[in-house]
Amino acid sequence: MTEPVDPADREIRxxxxxxxxxxHAAEGPIYGLWMMHELAEHGHRLSPGTLYPILSRMEKNGWLTSVPGQSRRERREYRITKAGRSLLARLRSEIKELHDELTEEKT
Structure with a gap:
């Protein structure tokens, strides 16, 4: 997705x-810049002004926790919480069910 996100699509995106x-946080610690590159590999070009507020809201919701670097130049590390793992497990199940329904061949 190289073009700007349509405001009508933004909520789903x-x-x-x-x-x-x-x-990715369930697999290990993540960092903002790394996450921007990872999302870009999948066609999602997010600016820091988009990604960091998302990470902050996810932390406020209790899904992630973060640890600042030792100095201002060191990156902040984000880790998934127990609540985040629980949410991800439920979402995986729901996404699989939706995927199966969307890809089911109609006869």
Whole structure:
């Protein structure tokens, strides 16, 4: 998605980005810049002004926790919480069910 996100699509895109973030945080610590590059590899070009507020809201919701670097130049590390893992497990199940329904061949 190289063009700007249509405001009408933004709500759904935000959910997709958050699920992607949770998925990677479940695999290990993530960093903002790395996450921007990871999302870009999938066609989602987010600016820091978009990504960092998402990470902040996810932290406020209790899905992520963060640890600042030792100095101002060191990056902030984000980790998934127990609540984030629980949410991701539920979402995986729901997404699989939706995927199966969307890809089911109609006869």
């Amino acid at each position: 935000l959910a997709i980005w958050k699920i992607h973030i949770l998925h």
